[in-house]
Amino acid sequence: MHLFLMIGLVAFSILAVLSRDLLKxxxxxxxxxxxxxxxxxxxxxxxxxxxxxxxxxxxITVLFITAIALTRSDGDVVExxxxxxxxxxxxxxxxxxxxxxxxxxMGRIPAMVSPESGTFGQVLWNQRTFDLVGQIGVIFAGVxxxxxxxxxxxSPAGDAPHTGDAxxxxxxxxxxxxx
Amino acid sequence: xxxxFIIVPLLLASLLPLLGKISRRFLPDLLAxxxxxFLLVLSVLYAKPLIANGGIIQxxxxxxxxxxxxxxxxxxxxxxxxxxxxxxxxxxxxxxxYMEHYGAKANYYALLLVMIAGMNGLVLTSDLFNIYLFLxxxxxxxxxxxxxxxxxxxxxxxxxxxxxxxxASAFILIAIAIIFGLTGGVSFGTVAxxxxxxxxxxxxxxxxxxxxxxxxxxxxxxxxxxxxxDAHPSAPAPISAMLSGVLIKVSGVYAMMRIFLNxxxxxxxxxxxxxxxGIVSIFVGALAAxxxxxxxxxxxxxxxxxxxxxxLGLGIGTPLxxxxxxxxxxxxxxxxxxxxxxxxxxxxxxxxxxLDKMGGLAKRMPLTAATSAxxxxxxxxxxxxxxxxxxxxxIIALVQAKMIVxxxxxxxxxxxTLWYYLVLQHQAFFGxxxxxxxxxKEAPFWxxxxxxxxxxxxxxxxxxxxxxxxxxxQPAADVLGKxxxxxxxxxxx
Numbered sequence: 134m135h136l137f138l139m140i141g142l143v144a145f146s147i148l149a150v151l152s153r154d155l156l157k158x159x160x161x162x163x164x165x166x167x168x169x170x171x172x173x174x175x176x177x178x179x180x181x182x183x184x185x186x187x188x189x190x191x192x193i194t195v196l197f198i199t200a201i202a203l204t205r206s207d208g209d210v211v212e213x214x215x216x217x218x219x220x221x222x223x224x225x226x227x228x229x230x231x232x233x234x235x236x237x238x239m240g241r242i243p244a245m246v247s248p249e250s251g252t253f254g255q256v257l258w259n260q261r262t263f264d265l266v267g268q269i270g271v272i273f274a275g276v277x278x279x280x281x282x283x284x285x286x287x288s289p290a291g292d293a294p295h296t297g298d299a300x301x302x303x304x305x306x307x308x309x310x311x312x
Numbered sequence: 313x314x315x316x317f318i319i320v321p322l323l324l325a326s327l328l329p330l331l332g333k334i335s336r337r338f339l340p341d342l343l344a345x346x347x348x349x350f351l352l353v354l355s356v357l358y359a360k361p362l363i364a365n366g367g368i369i370q371x372x373x374x375x376x377x378x379x380x381x382x383x384x385x386x387x388x389x390x391x392x393x394x395x396x397x398x399x400x401x402x403x404x405x406x407x408x409x410y411m412e413h414y415g416a417k418a419n420y421y422a423l424l425l426v427m428i429a430g431m432n433g434l435v436l437t438s439d440l441f442n443i444y445l446f447l448x449x450x451x452x453x454x455x456x457x458x459x460x461x462x463x464x465x466x467x468x469x470x471x472x473x474x475x476x477x478x479x480a481s482a483f484i485l486i487a488i489a490i491i492f493g494l495t496g497g498v499s500f501g502t503v504a505x506x507x508x509x510x511x512x513x514x515x516x517x518x519x520x521x522x523x524x525x526x527x528x529x530x531x532x533x534x535x536x537x538x539x540x541x542d543a544h545p546s547a548p549a550p551i552s553a554m555l556s557g558v559l560i561k562v563s564g565v566y567a568m569m570r571i572f573l574n575x576x577x578x579x580x581x582x583x584x585x586x587x588x589x590g591i592v593s594i595f596v597g598a599l600a601a602x603x604x605x606x607x608x609x610x611x612x613x614x615x616x617x618x619x620x621x622x623x624l625g626l627g628i629g630t631p632l633x634x635x636x637x638x639x640x641x642x643x644x645x646x647x648x649x650x651x652x653x654x655x656x657x658x659x660x661x662x663x664x665x666x667l668d669k670m671g672g673l674a675k676r677m678p679l680t681a682a683t684s685a686x687x688x689x690x691x692x693x694x695x696x697x698x699x700x701x702x703x704x705x706x707i708i709a710l711v712q713a714k715m716i717v718x719x720x721x722x723x724x725x726x727x728x729t730l731w732y733y734l735v736l737q738h739q740a741f742f743g744x745x746x747x748x749x750x751x752x753k754e755a756p757f758w759x760x761x762x763x764x765x766x767x768x769x770x771x772x773x774x775x776x777x778x779x780x781x782x783x784x785x786q787p788a789a790d791v792l793g794k795x796x797x798x799x800x801x802x803x804x805x
Contacts, residue, residue: 234518262380267433267445270322274426274449278456280329281419 135175142168150220155201163194314362314383315372316354317393317432320347325425332418344404344421348428352397359390367791367798369438384438384500386798387787392435392566394784395642398769399557399649400428403550406653406762409755410550410660420460420548427453427554431562440488440498440571444481447530447563451477454559458547469539469546476539480529487522490515504575504799516576523571524585531564533623534593537616541600544615545608545665549656552608556615557649561641565619569626569792577796578629586627591718593620594725602732606665607655610736611648617729618644618691624722625706626792628713635789636705639781643690643698643773650687650766654680657755657763658740662748667736672745676752679760681741683767688737690770692730698773 145165152158166189173182257265324347331339362368367386372379404424411417430450434443455477459470492498494515495506507516529536540560544552572578572586597617604610622644625637657680658673659665674681690697693704703726710719754760773780791798 260380261441263382263437263439263442264445266318266322266381267442267449270426270430270433270449271445271452273322273326274423274430274452274456277325277329277419277422277426278452281416281423281456282459282462284416284419 135172138168138172138175141165142172147224151217156198159194159197159201162197163190166190313372314359314370314385314436315381317351317436318429320351321425321429321432325422325429328418328422328425332416337412337417340418340421341404341408344425345401345408347425348397348401348404351428351432352394352401355390355394355397359385359393363387363390363787382438383436385436386791387789388566388570388791389435391638391642391784391788392562393432395645396428396431396435396558396562399554399645400424402649402653402762402766403554405765406553406656406759407550408758410656410759411548413660414460414548420457423453423457423460424551424554426450427457427559431558434562435566438500440491440500440503440575443567443571444484444488447484447567448481450559450563451481451530454551454555457551458543458555460548460551461546463546466546469542473539473543476529476536480526480536482526483522483529484526487519487526490519490522500575500799501801504577504796507576508796508800517581520572520576520582523568527564527568527571528589529564531560531568531619531623532616533564533589533619534596534616535589537593537596540616541609541612544612544652545606549608549652549659552611552656553649553652556612556652557645560615560619561622561645565622565626565641573626573629573634573792573795574798575796583627583629587624587715587718590620590622590624590627591721591725593617593623594722595620595728598725598728598732602728602735605667607658607667607670607736607740608652608665610667610732611651611655614651614691614729614732615644615648617725618648620725621703621706621722624718625702625709628706628709628715630709630713631789631793632705632712633709634792635781635785636702636709638785638788638792639705639777640699640702642780642785643702643770646766646770646773647687647690647699650683650763650770651691653759653763653766654684654687657759660759661752661755667739669748670740670746671743671749672741673749673752674741675745676749677741677754680755680763683763684741685737686767686770688733690774692733693726694730696774698770698777701774701777 142165145161145168149158149161149165152161166185170182170185170190173179173185324343328340328343331343363385367384370383370385372381372383404421407417407420407424411420414420427450430446430448430453433446434450437443437446455470455474458473459466488498491503491507494510494512495503497503497506525536529539532540544556547555572582576582594617597613597615597620601610601613601617604613618640622637622641625633625635625640627633627637655665657677658670661677662670662673664670686697690699693700695701703722707719707722710716710722755763
């Protein structure tokens with residue numbers, strides 16, 4: 134069962150990389166992450182599984198597909214065939230190295246003596262508080278980045294055309310703070 | 313409260329987009345500058361005396377209740393905090409005038425402050441995973457800042473930077489995951505203790521390789537440098553200065569050295585790898601800079617070359633080498649920011665970055681030309697300016713460590729540096745004044761103020777280098793010199 138899930142994960146990941154069609158690629162990625170979530174469930178990491186399914190397989194795929202739907206294709210991009218050859222070679226090399234290193238590594242892994250114990254929530258709130266500050270920082274940086282990059286273009290006349298954007302500028306971080 | 317170093321910029325960043333609605337220019341300018349000045353003063357007056365007797369760990373409180381946030385402040389992190397605050401202050405000063413024509417000033421300052429909060433957090437944490445997290449905070453903000461001009465070049469450079477940085481983050485995360493699996497913890501103390509008892513040389517070597525690739529990419533050491541010559545010139549000038557002056561050092565060099573020296577322990581193999589990469593970076597960066605015609609691109613390649621000196625010095629691992637490396641890190645932050653700000657002033661006045669089209673600008677922009685000359689001479693290692701002393705320390709350390717060949721190469725690299733900076737000075741500021749630039753004016757007040765401040769600091773650091781070394785660098789070098797012992801002391805945290 135475990136092996137079957139692993140093979141599924143790797144196979145769909147490879148498909149996502151090799152596929153020439155963006156839509157197929159996005160869907161393969163979603164399927165791969167469903168396999169990953171199943172592996173998480175198998176290994177009793179319920180929270181990780183739930184997040185994997187809901188966020189990676191669900192939310193992000195929706196975002197990808199929306200983005201793909203919104204863009205139009207400007208004709209075929211000419212890519213060298215070399216890329217298609219390099220990836221399988223690289224993958225094979227990595228698999229060999231992985232097999233050699235992981236064998237050694239697996240034998241050495243000691244019993245987990247994590248000082249961080251308790252339920253998922255407890256660990257997050259009580260022991261990894263600083264992580265939360267960092268994560269707020271990351272999300273916040275992302276919000277600000279979107280605001281800054283999707284502002285209206287420079288206008289030589291003055292700042293008048295900025296008003297529509299400024300309204301957005303005002304609202305978004307406010308919501309962020311209250312959450 | 314050391315926590316202020318992170319929370320002040322983060323809070324102000326969240327308020328700025330709101331305040332930007334009330335006052336488009338004045339309030340964002342004032343608050344950003346005040347915040348940076350506050351952090352600078354805080355690092356000198358409050359944090360410096362705090363660690364008079366060695367590093368401390370401070371716990372954060374929320375209305376009297378202790379939070380599980382512990383910040384590590386020692387000589388090395390304070391030194392980095394001071395460098396970040398100093399350069400950021402100069403950059404916010406400069407931005408008052410420079411960012412006028414970009415618009416969206418409040419958003420710009422907000423992103424800059426998030427980046428600074430990320431760097432401060434990275435420097436203050438004592439936990440591998442937090443290093444990764446704050447690295448991302450600073451990185452996400454920097455992607456947006458590189459693309460701030462919204463032109464095709466900016467967007468392309470930012471995308472390239474984003475993609476390569478994501479690869480770097482993946483390497484770093486894999487290494488952290490392996491270490492967590494092995495030692496059952498991610499705090500410096502637990503990891504150092506765990507690796508010490510486990511005795512697993514090869515796995516540590518494998519993780520060191522991953523960290524080297526990850527942080528090496530962030531620091532733009534040579535085989536991993538290809539994003540930097542695109543990203544740094546494309547950003548607005550103050551951001552170029554911030555990225556080249558501070559960000560590559562904090563997210564690359566600081567994180568790498570903290571982990572290699574204080575958590576893993578420096579091995580002879582690692583010393584060899586670091587010194588060789590350092591020398592290769594010096595030459596590849598310097599020779600590529602020689603062939604550039606774009607002034608900011610030349611400076612970007614020069615950053616790769618100078619980061620090579622820093623990595624070379626720190627990689628030797630001897631007390632003098634570490635001291636030299638850190639001193640060069642500080643000096644490079646000063647003069648590279650100065651040179652990028654000057655390049656920005658020239659670009660704003662003339663509208664071009666091409667060295668061919670410039671010439672004779674010293675007649676029209678005397679202050680910019682003078683400060684730029686000081687910066688160029690410093691970076692080339694002309695005595696008695698600051699760059700001379702730090703390069704001298706690194707070269708003496710190389711000779712002491714019996715790495716004579718590397719020492720000779722380092723001197724040669726310095727000669728090439730002098731060469732291309734003379735080319736830059738000659739083409740931009742000296743010679744006959746180009747007809748087109750008859751009407752060019754000197755940079756506005758705040759831009760000049762920032763460059764004069766940095767130029768003065770270059771001179772003062774050069775003349776008073778024993779004082780700088782004694783008060784700021786020695787405590788930092790001591791922390792790195794103590795090796796794994798530092799992390800071992802923090803077991804239980």
